Amino acid sequence: MAGYDDRDGKIWMDGQIVDWRSANVHILTHAIHYASSVFEGERAYGGKIFESRKHTERLHASANYIDFEIPYTVDEIEAAKQEVLTVNGLTDAYVRAVAWRGAGEDMGVASARNPVRLAIAAWEWGAYYGDAKHKGAKLDISKWKRPSPETIPCFAKASGLYMICTMSKHAAEAKGCSDAMMFDYRGYIAEATGANIFFVKDGEVHTPKPDCFLNGITRQTVIGMLEDRQVRVHERHIMPEELEGFEQCWLTGTAAEVTPVGQIGDYNFEVGQMARDISDDYETLVRS
Structure with a gap:
């Protein structure tokens, strides 16, 4: 497969549809240097983006958390x-919306005078964890912890917050794992690098x-589904010591699904x- 910068197709960028290979930014774009960007990952099923409006509303909220307006x-x-x-002829697809501080008059930490830009791309993307939906994913335990809300805007889906996730997933893949589970700054179980986590014990879910981390849209959906099933x-x-007593486990997220x-x-x-x-029910729900 070609790199993500070298594909056929169209991308929406600042109000215009442009050729995929032309969707570029300047090297002095503020977001490249200072991570001043937020994004959403969404999936379309049968031409309809699941919970599309909730994702867009969260994109706006994330931008506000890191001090800019889309x-x-x-x-x-x-x-x-x-x-x-x-325009891309897609029905089942992954959709990525990203907003960022662009190149402008400021090139230090402050960037209030720089324009805020927005782009939206979409492409076909299969199961995030490959055949793990049938076999079960294998997770490493990350050495990095989700930080305190006093140190980061932890409820924003902001690019900079994923730095430790990238490092954690690289370390996991080097060990033959699909992903890594992370603890939070207090030592509690938090989430995977890009997905929320659930456990089952004695017929109940924990x-x-x-x-101190994102309350995922898929997470909220799955909790509603479980409550509908009287679970x-x-x-x-x-x-961490509770892991030994749990019988089942799953991850949730737009990319991970269930x-x-x-x-x-x-x-x-x-x-x-x-x-x-729950995995089957979620698949039915998103295609309904």
């Missing part, structure tokens, strides 16, 4: 996303309380019926 309304971004799908869900702080986990470090989990049912 110069397009939610409705304008919604229309642009659909235009990208249409998931970390999202008080008790505990959102709470989970200690992916069962078979192993985290030295701990093994069954790819059980609840994990399979």
Whole structure:
């Protein structure tokens, strides 16, 4: 497959549809140097983006968290996303919207005078974890921890917050794992590098309380699905030593969808019926 900078197709950029290979920015773009960017990852199924408006609203909220305003309304971004799908002839696709501080008068840490830019791309993308939906993903345990809310805008989907996720996933892949689970700054179980995490014990579900990391849209959807099935869900702080007692585990996220986990470090989990049912139900929901 060609690199992401060398493909056929069209990208929406600052209100215009441009050729894929022409969707470029200047080397002195502020976001390249200081990570002043936010983004959304979304999936379209049958031509319809699942929870599209929630993603766009979160994009605006993320920009506000890192102190800039996106110069397009939610409705304008919604229309642009659909235009990208249409012009590229895509129905089942991954959609990436990204907003950033561009090149302008400022090239230090401060960048209030620089324009805010927005681009939207879409492409075909299969299962994020390959065949793990059937076998169960294998996770490493990261040495990096999700930081305190006092140190970062932890509820923004901001590019800079993913630096330790990238390093964690690289380390995991070097060990033959699909991803890494991260603890938070207090030592509680937090999430994977790009997905929320759930556990099952005695027919009930336990998931970390999202008080220092992103409360994912897929996470919220899955909690609603579990409650509809009359499954008790505990959102709470989970200690590492509890891993030994959990029977099942799965990850949730737009890219991950619902992916069962078979192993985290030295701990093994069954790819059980609840994990399979929730994965199947989610697949039905997003295509309904």
